[in-house]
Amino acid sequence: MTASAMPAEQGTEPVLSLRGISKTFGAVAALTDVDLDVGPGQVVALVGDNGAGKSTLVKVLAGVHTADSGTITFEGREATIVSPHDAQALGIATVYQDLALCENLNVVENLFLGHELNKKRLDEVAMETRSWELLRELSAKIPTVRIPVASLSGGQRQTVAIARSLLGDPTLIILDEPTAALGVAQTAEVLNLIERLRERGHGVIMVSHNMADVQAVADVVCVLRLGRNNGVFNVDEISSEEIVAAITGASDNVVSQRARRRAGATPATPQEG
């Protein structure tokens, strides 16, 4: 087990670096002294068990919650994020796990919500054209963009949510379990997309429970456990078992026991988290 804290060495100056972020809800310390670095063109997988503080950290970065203490440095400057608007203004786009779409609005309206083109006389044609471009880029299987989001499937909604985060050309994109509700082909598409984001130089934070996805696209794995850092690893130098060990806090854990019981001795990639 190589749980030595290893900061992101890749790239030059990190896009985002967090130092000592803490957040409590009443008597519960959701985050305690969390550090995190994301470089340009780097995909950081944020992993941890349920209740490890992943979603809280994401919400702090997105401006939904405000950190109680700690510093956020964005593109070399110290930043304060107290509202979703602040986060967007900095260039942080977030795709939430509980999809933040308005069901009564159609796809185009949702994509451009809050950033409509020409707010005094909405430019529907330009917005629809741009929507089709984006959806094509993501190979989205959405038959028409003029139906309410309520009539789309979970995967289609996830695609809309991801497409929306790309509209503002953000520096850092946070994906909260981007593949949780997706089919096989759409998962692959999203992973391709994440790689494309990296090529374009975006920093990406991906929250995931799926070790296969993490191994497939992440550069760095940052493990949270009970609201604290529990190791930062280069993904090339760590196996799925070691990540799981860091997540659960022991090398002898439920997942490894199962793997041993199966006795197959194949270097197991755990199926589900």
Added chain:
Amino acid sequence: MSQLETPAPVAHDRDDERLVGSHGLRGAVRGTVDRVRAGELGAVPVILGLVVICVVFQALNSLFLSSENLSNLLLESVPTGVIALGIVCVLLLGEIDLSVGSVSGVAGAILCVLFVNKGVPGVLAIVLALLVGVGAGALYSVIFNRLGVPSFVISLAGLLAFLGLQLALLGSQGAINLPFDSTLVKFAQLDFVPQAVALVIVLLIAGGLFATGFYNAQARHKAQLSGASNQLLLARSIAVLVIGLVAVFYLYSGGGRGIGWMFVFFLVLVMVMHYVFTRTGFGRSMFAVGGNEEAARRAGINVHRVYAAAFILCSTFAALGGVLASARLAAVNQQSGGADVNLNAIAAAVIGGTSLFGGRGSAISALLGILVIQAISNGLTLLNLNSSYRFMITGGVLLLAVAVDSVARRSRASSGRA
């Protein structure tokens, strides 16, 4: 809305093989039928309701559809219609304002006190009366946004408080008359659009409808998106033209005084609000907040500001409605804005098709809804039935409208349009 004239290059938004084709006029009709089946009723139930009401009352009293009565009905519907327009703003957010009646009464009282008793110039008196509406909405929105008190309770408190203010303003005399020769009273009672002008207005509306439709369709075709076909646009404009011309000729024939300027003013307000709701970023953010407040907040919309704007718009429209009501009556008294004004305005918005649950509705619903309410009230008055029946029947119609909305919601849910 999605027709394609030339099938050759497939538009970006029509190339998915799962899309059932809808071409030309027939496709448009079939599309509409499908939408209604799926629960996107739009204005269909209200218009059907209006037709039924007209047939019933005409059968009971042949004066109902006389041009004279219809001219009067249109004018009579304006003050509450304006208030209903404000109600649509708050209903879109899933909120409610129960104090619109009282606010309208206070605005009328302030207008009359300033204009008649204090000799303040008319325009200034109107502006000050409207400012009371702005103030009421601003106060509600501060309480709503800062303290999180439900709008139902805030406006219930406002209902009582503003009723008290109205009584205090009117003092012991209890009523103030507006002079009949004032411009405001003439505007509300006597100023009718000359027939020629009314015809020109109808032509302009039909022409404008075609021009904007054509312009939009061209822009969409240029961007390789499907747009409405010229056939469809032409058919729609001709329908509007024919209906408009028939209405104008009828209203100006046989003793009818035609269309009042105040009604035209109301139509303009409805069109402006329709534009705001459907074509501006602000309107879109209202629908977003009404549909999913958290999603709107995360999208960077200043939700508090949207609430504030809606409450202020609602109270200001209520004050404007109060000013028009006192002009229409040429007086303000202790009953102004009381009794059924509140409920009629809310009922009008809901009957017209604005959902009580937020996120669905239109400015047109205020117009259609108030026509239903006013037609019922007018028809019953012609039958010499007193207000007890009017209340009962209006209550029944309101229940029916909400029931239709609920059934439509269910069928929307089952056909995935939620």
